[in-house]
Amino acid sequence: ATAAGPERLGPWCSPTGSPAPLSCETGCGEGSWILVCRLLVPTQVSLLSMEEDIDTRKINNSFLRDHSYATEADIISTVEFNHTGELLATGDKGGRVVIFQREQESKNQIHRRGEYNVYSTFQSHEPEFDYLKSLEIEEKINKIRWLPQQNAAYFLLSTNDKTVKLWKVSERDKRPEGYNLKDEEGRLRDPATITTLRVPVLRPMDLMVEATPRRVFANAHTYHINSISVNSDYETYMSADDLRINLWNFEITNQSFNIVDIKPANMEELTEVITAAEFHPHHCNTFVYSSSKGTIRLCDMRASALCDRHTKFFEEPEDPSNRSFFSEIISSISDVKFSHSGRYIMTRDYLTVKVWDLNMENRPIETYQVHDYLRSKLCSLYENDCIFDKFECVWNGSDSVIMTGSYNNFFRMFDRNTKRDVTLEASRENSKPRAILKPRKVCVGGKRRKDEISVDSLDFSKKILHTAWHPSENIIAVAATNNLYIFQDKVN
């Protein structure tokens, strides 16, 4: 399905070779990864291909903005597969949401399976101005979360710093024809000319994808929203900002319940903020939230209305030999994710990814070094603010592999079973379509081998903060600035 208009420019990869059987069980060690497609931001795609007749109700022209800010606004700020993996949504700094749909499998085009094409584009949030504080509210989309599909339409939540919106994305491929009171162009007919009555019939039309805002959940957050999470009851969801977490019912927009509040009475005493939060995948009463001090709290909503007192508290004791002025900053957790099984949580701090067992609070069961070579560079990274970058982390469908991003457009995968890991790069120069991605290596000192890159040559402006993993297959989406890379596993 495509947005109305001529056949849009497809992704630029030309498939070669035999199709790769996809298996969820393949870890990052046994398989290799190939680039499926690199998707450009819609401004570029639409300018190239959508010249004809476009229904402007569907495509908000405001995203075709002046090119002087086009680059900044196109930076992808969130990526998320839906529950079947058929759809992939991205949000960007300009407040747009772009949804890609997986290419349908067909007998004569089996090699195109795994590619994603633009399905729908809409402007989710606009920049706002808070007149009381004289501050602009950014339109950047911080998070997108899909609701499980319950009918033909798709629903997703998207949020900026202050407002959460529920969007409905639906297809229309039929339209009614044969009205009595209106003619085919929609003009009213003169009643005197109507001599017979007829029943309007539905006739096929070109497929149209519409996105409509169904709910707007506003004015509930004083601070910046960093997370949203849909509950497993599919009736409620939570939104978390720096100091508070609110619980919403999808049907009610003028009220939310505050379930966590860590704001001190005296702001002078503020030393810790909430950095991420998520509901348990199966237990609708349980959620976790992480903090800037490297702690995770698990809360049970049955215990009390205000979950300020946690049920479980996860913290790893500090290694005194590694203590420095930057210890706290690098321990700040930038992302927390439950495993699909609900047994584990994964956290990302500046240098590591950790896996925790819900039954053990005093330390993680696994720790993976993402880019430990940066440990001696923390001062420079503090100076240029990179130390505050918030990397996300994701599980694969079977919870056997975890993935997170790094600098220089590198991203890392860790196989929890084999304990093998791999570093790959999402870059235009190095990726020919369908070619196998070459593992990368950072040289930490001494003699640099060919193909290795030294720490000092890393480009810290090229950071992979957002990645997503297909829920059941080995297909991953990696956002690098304004490019979205789709890779799939190719099992030899």
Add this chain to the structure above:
Amino acid sequence: MFTRGLKRKCVGHEEDMEGALAGLKTVSSYSLQRQSLLDMSLVKLQLCHMLVEPNLCRSVLIANTVRQIQEEMTQDGTWRSVTPQEAGRAPLDRLVSTEILCRSAWEQEGARPAPGLGDGHVQGPVSDLCPVTSAQAPRHPQSGIWELDGPREDRGGFHKSLDQIFETLETKNPGCMEELFSDVDSPYYDLDTVLTGMVGGARPGPCEGLEGLAPATPGPSSSCKSDLGELDHVVEILVET
């Protein structure tokens, strides 16, 4: 990276002094770098893109770092008053390599100044630790062997904003701060609001300092420079109000 402004000695002389003074040199390096980190942190807290609300997480983490440094310096006995001239020029002159700070604590065992020793041997007399309101004569921070050379150029924006901040703070009594913020609702953005003079007003750029702040009653004499108490207050304000 470390050598900007550092006076170099001729090779022979250095070799003679090496053994005896190597320890002190590292002490000084650590202190310099720690001071540099402190200055950098204060600058970070003050310079924000004020059209959009600053990132609270980042501000809290930086403020915690400042607090840690302050605590350590207080324990070491090296916490000194900062004069506006120093404050203004310090961040850029003293942004030496802070690579030493990245080393783990055990490596620094020998490098850190022992409590009570202060910088007396290296950097001139240690100033009073008690908050005092009387004037403190500005001290050249780097007297002694390890003089920092190099031109003190005009640094434009940085210089001005830190200067103005300390200048304005020094004319106020601590009590005035509360009055200043008493009618501002949201404490969250006061952190940056205060320091860039945004209270109740439109938003000038970050370097316009504190013209917007209502002047308090004239306090102690103009020779009263920011002292320990005032600097404490800056740190408090940074996470308040």
